[in-house]
Amino acid sequence: MIRRAFIQELGGGRMEPEMRDVLGGLQERGIPAELFTAKRLERRQLPLDRETLVAGDVPSVLGALGQLGLEPPPTNDYPRSLEPFLHRRLWTSTVRRLVACIEDGSSPPVFAKPQGRKKRFTGHVFGTQEDLLYLQRTSLSTPILCSEVVRWRSEYRVFVIRGRIVGVRHYAGDPAIPVDEAQVERAVRSLEEAGEGTAAYGVDFGVLETGQTALIEWNDGFALGSYGLDRSLYTELTLTRWEELTGGTPSR
Incomplete structure (x- = not known):
């Protein structure tokens, strides 16, 4: 406790x-x-x-x-159980390969961000030589996550504690365009059944220009942006994840 x-x-x-x-x-x-x-x-x-x-x-x-002598938790932005909810192609690469593709014009624009917790650059759509300026101080060997470029009409963070959705907060796009709640609930249930969730986390969903509700990314439940979530719930989420990380006795 x-x-x-x-x-x-x-x-x-x-x-x-x-x-x-x-x-x-x-x-x-x-x-x-x-x-x-x-x-x-x-x-x-x-x-x-x-x-x-x-x-x-x-x-x-x-x-x-x-x-405290504890290992950092692994990162898992795109859990396997949530892949059916992506509605876009996702793949791993390196900065070296991304730069080569941009320089020879061999691929359409892609969204790329660093893989893992070290954010060596901010996620960005790369399509021209000018975009490579975002990578000036980044090692060519840096692993990255890439995806097809899609247009998000609205974006939301879904907060989950012990498998239960406790809040949904809009953070980008048109707040009048809601996510499909049933789709979000199915996604969270799939994640929980696969054992890929943590005791507390946030998972971002958005609405594509096609109208589909799609996964943006999964977020661990510590150092998590709240986007105005009720402070009592945010405190519970923070405590719950810390206790899991340290092996402590859960507070109720």
């Missing part, structure tokens, strides 16, 4: 909205919390244990897990 927490601040009391929500949510639960900066964590100045939540950005959460 979580008995206290460290919540990341940016310095001078500045905080990301999600961290303010967690701080408020913990106060409502009577869990004492202290703010920390990334520098304090890096200097090992925080007394960490498995009953202490660390909420912050991805490097900070992974750094805290490392200090």
Whole structure:
């Protein structure tokens, strides 16, 4: 059970909205919390244990897990069980191959992003020589995920705790165009039945110009953008995933 927490601040009391929500949510639960900066964590100045939540950005959460002697969780942006919901072709490649295709004009534009947790560049549609400027500081051997270029009419994040959808928040496109809720529920059920989900996570879905509801990507339940999800639910999601990552006793 979580008995206290460290919540990341940016310095001078500045905080990301999600961290303010967690701080408020913990106060409502009577869990004492202290703010920390990334520098304090890096200097090992925080007394960490498995009953202490660390909420912050991805490097900070992974750094805290490392200090506890725990391996970082694997990334899985596109779980196998969700492939039928992609509605577009997806493949792995490298920056070297992408650059070669763009330079010789041998392929249509593709969307590409780094594979794995290290975001060496931002996901982008690559189709011209000018687009290669996004890769200037990226190693040619960097593995990437590529997909056909599609047009999203609207995009949503679906929040799941212990296999149950607890919230859906719009974050891009036309909010008047909703996702197919039945399709989303089928996707989450497939993920849970395959055992590919975690105790808490977010999974992004959108509506294509064809009208189909399609998977955008799966997101782990730590350091997750909330897009205004109710702070009590976001706090529960954060606690649930941290307890799973550290092998702690789930809070109820």
